Structure formats: C-alpha cells, structure tokens
Amino acid sequence: MMDASERLRRPAYLRIWGALLVPLFLAAAYLGLVWSPQDVNQGNLIRIMYAHVSVAWIGFVAVGFTALFGALFLWRGKRRDDVLAAASGEMALLYSSLTIIGGMTYSRPTLNTFWTWDAKLTLTALMVALLVGYFIVRALVDDPVRRGRVSAVVAIVVAASLPFNYLAAEWFRTLHPSRSIALDGSGVTMAPEMLFTLLFTTVVAGLIYAWFMVDRARLGHIEAQLEAERAKRELGAAPSAGGVVRV
Amino acid sequence: MRATITRQLGRARRRLVYGLLGIGILVVAGYMINQALTTSLVYFILPNEYAQSPSQYDGRRIRLGGLVAPESVRFNDFDLQLTFLVTDGIETYPVQHVGAPPELFRENAGVVIEGSFDSGTFVSDNLLIKHSEVYEAPEDGHIDVEELRRSLQ
Structure with missing residues (x-):
C-alpha cells in the first residue's frame, strides 16, 4: 500500500505533459x-x-467522451468509467461556455x-444548460451507481444534439457561418x-482538454475510493466518533 | 437462494423498463428538437419569399436575409440615415436603417435585417452581417458573389 502523499502525487507523465502544454499554447x-x-x-x-472554433470543436469532443464513458458505465457498471465521464463532463461544460464567450x-x-437565437446558437445554449443539469443531477443523487446511471443518460442526450449543432448552419438558415472544412473531403x-x-490551435486545445480530463479523473478515483470507504464505515460497526477517514 | 434469484430477476426487469423509458425519452426529445428547428426556426426569409405573399407578413416583425446590392448604399453621417437595396438575385427591396453601418457592411455583403415592411420599404432597427464561411488572405482580392449568394441558402 502506498502512503497518502505518494498516492496524491501527480505522476511523472502528467507533469511532463503539463509542462509541454505551456510552450505549445504560446x-x-x-x-x-x-x-x-x-x-x-x-x-x-x-x-x-x-480560439473560438478550436475550443468549440474540442468542446464537442469532450461532450462525446462524456457520453461514451457514460455509456460504458451503463454497460459494464465500472466506477472507473463514471469517474472518467464526470471528469470529461467538467471540461465539456468549461469548453462549451468558452465557446459562447468566444463566439460573442x-x-x-x-x-x-453579441447574440441571436438562430439554430446553431440556440443548440449551443441548450448544450450548456444540459451540461449544467448534468452536474445538478450528480450533486442530487447520493448513491454512486444511480448517480452514474442517471447522469450518463443526460450525457447521451447532450451528445445526441451534437450532429444537429455541428450541421446546424447547413440544415437551417442561421446567422452563424457554415463550416469551412467539410469532413467528407469536398473542400476547405x-x-x-x-x-x-x-488545426494547430485545435490540437493544442485538445491536448489541454485531455490533460485536465486525465488529471481530474485521477483525483476522481481518489474521491471515489474515499466515498466507498466512508460508505463501508457507515454500514459496518458504528465508527468511533468523528468518522475521520484517512486517504 | 430463491430470494436472490427473484431479486435478480426484478433488477433485470427494472433495468429493461428504465432502458426502454430512456430510449423513449430520447426519441421524443429528438423528434421535438427536429420539429422546433425545422418549423419555428426559419431564422430569416429571402426577398423572393416575401414577394410571394407580402400580405402574410403585413405589419409583422420579420428578419430579411440577402445581399447588399452594389452601388445602392447611401449613408448620411449627420442624421445616421442608412439606405441600401437588399437582394437575393430574384427580388430587390429598399431598406431604411438608422445607425452607423457595421464594420463588415459593404456592397455584396450578406446581411440579415430585423424590422418590418412599410409600403414597400423595409424599415430595419437591427442590421446583422451574415458573412460566408470563406476565409482568405487579402492578396486574393476579389469577392465571389456567387459563393456569398450560396451561403444565404
């Protein structure tokens, strides 16, 4: 068993990755x-x-991973997947909020x-609102399994709106310009x-997302262990006063 | 033993019910989003669509989208009266707007204007720019009007 400080320490690969992000960002x-x-x-x-487009794209990716890990949690029920989903969800909320701020x-x-209610902007506002809902749900549900399941469903609903959002300017009349890069290769x-x-700023925005997501999940695992430990103590012999739990 | 089996069966059934419920909600939400977007979110209409049934929009506040017709822009910087013609290549209407033109406002620029028609003239109180998805360095110089027109569709 590692001692507490060792377990809380950020692993070397994350420290190197984090340090590399600074020159990449510059x-x-x-x-x-x-x-x-x-x-x-x-x-x-x-x-x-x-800044606006790269952050928006990675925000979409973050929502996609939140839903993907949520779906994996629904499928296999592993706590690990729920922790990853929540970590990605936090970044999804951050990036989509930045998308709106940068867009304005x-x-x-x-x-x-600053703002108009066209299809693309409305869908993006809806996405931010639903992501806030994702964390409200997580805060409301105490049972970790149920929390993971309910929030996974919310994440999948948000992800379901992504194709509409992505193609909004093609499918509907919007003020927002349509895509300059067609993924089917028809032109740039x-x-x-x-x-x-x-593309460079997008890759950097993606690496920043991934770094925060992985590091947040690392802390999330520790939180989950702590939560499980607490639950075990409450179920087992009544804890001696205070219920102090060591990590 | 038996109790465990019953409990597991109950859990499986509940999972199935919740799963179906979840899928049902997703389908309904998707349908609603699609309905809302296709019917009520026609963000702007084109001049030729207005021309087809002007009475339908009589006195109503609408958004009109089109291109600024070349050599039609007049701006009086004393009383901030801006007039120009908006066109979609089929129909053209005069527009009256009070306020300084936005930075990207120019001939052949895409615009979306908010306001209503008053005896054949569109009186606008909000002038928005709809630029295309084409980004290029200045050397290229020219503006592709066809491309701009397509971006309005």
Missing part, C-alpha cells in the same frame, strides 16, 4: 495572433476565430451582435496558413 497564440495573415474581409478579427467576442465586431474554404493555424 506557439498556438503566436500562430494565431502574429503569423496568420489577415482575412480579406475581417482583417485582424479573423484571429478570434482560431467574435460575433459583436463581425456580425454586429480557408487559406492554407489559416487552416494550419486553426
């Missing part, structure tokens, strides 16, 4: 803010797009409004330097 900022050319219509405002920042000078309507910058 490189992404340099590409977006300095290296990328201006847009013919938007000028320097195009630079906000790199980008939208005010380009589209001349973006200058090559801009595409490279966007």
Whole structure:
C-alpha cells in the first residue's frame, strides 16, 4: 500500500505533459495572433476565430467522451468509467461556455451582435444548460451507481444534439457561418496558413482538454475510493466518533 | 437462494423498463428538437419569399436575409440615415436603417435585417452581417458573389 502523499502525487507523465502544454499554447497564440495573415474581409478579427472554433470543436469532443464513458458505465457498471465521464463532463461544460464567450467576442465586431437565437446558437445554449443539469443531477443523487446511471443518460442526450449543432448552419438558415472544412473531403474554404493555424490551435486545445480530463479523473478515483470507504464505515460497526477517514 | 434469484430477476426487469423509458425519452426529445428547428426556426426569409405573399407578413416583425446590392448604399453621417437595396438575385427591396453601418457592411455583403415592411420599404432597427464561411488572405482580392449568394441558402 502506498502512503497518502505518494498516492496524491501527480505522476511523472502528467507533469511532463503539463509542462509541454505551456510552450505549445504560446506557439498556438503566436500562430494565431502574429503569423496568420489577415482575412480579406475581417482583417485582424479573423484571429478570434482560431480560439473560438478550436475550443468549440474540442468542446464537442469532450461532450462525446462524456457520453461514451457514460455509456460504458451503463454497460459494464465500472466506477472507473463514471469517474472518467464526470471528469470529461467538467471540461465539456468549461469548453462549451468558452465557446459562447468566444463566439460573442467574435460575433459583436463581425456580425454586429453579441447574440441571436438562430439554430446553431440556440443548440449551443441548450448544450450548456444540459451540461449544467448534468452536474445538478450528480450533486442530487447520493448513491454512486444511480448517480452514474442517471447522469450518463443526460450525457447521451447532450451528445445526441451534437450532429444537429455541428450541421446546424447547413440544415437551417442561421446567422452563424457554415463550416469551412467539410469532413467528407469536398473542400476547405480557408487559406492554407489559416487552416494550419486553426488545426494547430485545435490540437493544442485538445491536448489541454485531455490533460485536465486525465488529471481530474485521477483525483476522481481518489474521491471515489474515499466515498466507498466512508460508505463501508457507515454500514459496518458504528465508527468511533468523528468518522475521520484517512486517504 | 430463491430470494436472490427473484431479486435478480426484478433488477433485470427494472433495468429493461428504465432502458426502454430512456430510449423513449430520447426519441421524443429528438423528434421535438427536429420539429422546433425545422418549423419555428426559419431564422430569416429571402426577398423572393416575401414577394410571394407580402400580405402574410403585413405589419409583422420579420428578419430579411440577402445581399447588399452594389452601388445602392447611401449613408448620411449627420442624421445616421442608412439606405441600401437588399437582394437575393430574384427580388430587390429598399431598406431604411438608422445607425452607423457595421464594420463588415459593404456592397455584396450578406446581411440579415430585423424590422418590418412599410409600403414597400423595409424599415430595419437591427442590421446583422451574415458573412460566408470563406476565409482568405487579402492578396486574393476579389469577392465571389456567387459563393456569398450560396451561403444565404
């Protein structure tokens, strides 16, 4: 058995990965803010797009993983999957909130409004609301198994809205511009330097998401063990006063 | 022993019921989202759609989407009166707006305007820009009007 401080210590690979994120983030900022050319219509405002779009994409990925781990928990019932789902869910909420904040920042000078209720923006607002609901549900349910199941269903519902959101500008008339990169390979309507910058910032945003997700899950496992230990003590012989639990 | 089997059967049945219930809710939610988006969220109408039945929109607040017709923009910076023609290539209507034009407002730019028609002129109180998904470096120079028009569909 490892002692407490050893178990709480962040493993070496996470420390190295975290340290690498700093220069990668600075490189992404340099590409977006300095290296990328201006847009013919938007000028320097195009630079906000790199932050907005990369964060939005990774937010979608985070929602997808939350639902995936939630589904795995429904399937196998392993506590591990629920911990990973919740860790990804926190990042999904953070990234989708940043998507809205970044979108408003980008939208005010380009589209001349902070907000409008078009299909894409409405679906994104719905996504943030449902992700908040995900954590309300988790806080309300005490039994870990039931908590994992109910929140997994919420996560799957959020994930079900992703295709609508992703293709909203193609399927419906929106103020939000449609996609510049078609995944079916039919074309990219973006200058090559801009595409490279966007892909680079997306990869960095993804690595940042993954780092926080993995580290949060690591803490989540410790929390889960603590919770299980507490439950065991409450069920077993009445604990001596205080019920102090050592990690 | 028997009690355990009964309990497990009960649990399996409950899991099935909850599972079916969950799938049912998902289907209903998906259907509702689709309905809401396709029917009530027609975000803007095009000038030719308005032209087909103007009486339907009489006095009603609508969003009109189109392109700013070339050489139609007049802006008086004394009383901030902005007038231009909005077109979808089929129908064209004059637009009246009070306020400085937004940064990306220009000829052949996509716009979505909020307001209502008053004897053939669209009186707008909110002028939004709908730019296309095309991003390019300035060397290219030209603006593809066809591409902009397609982005409005």
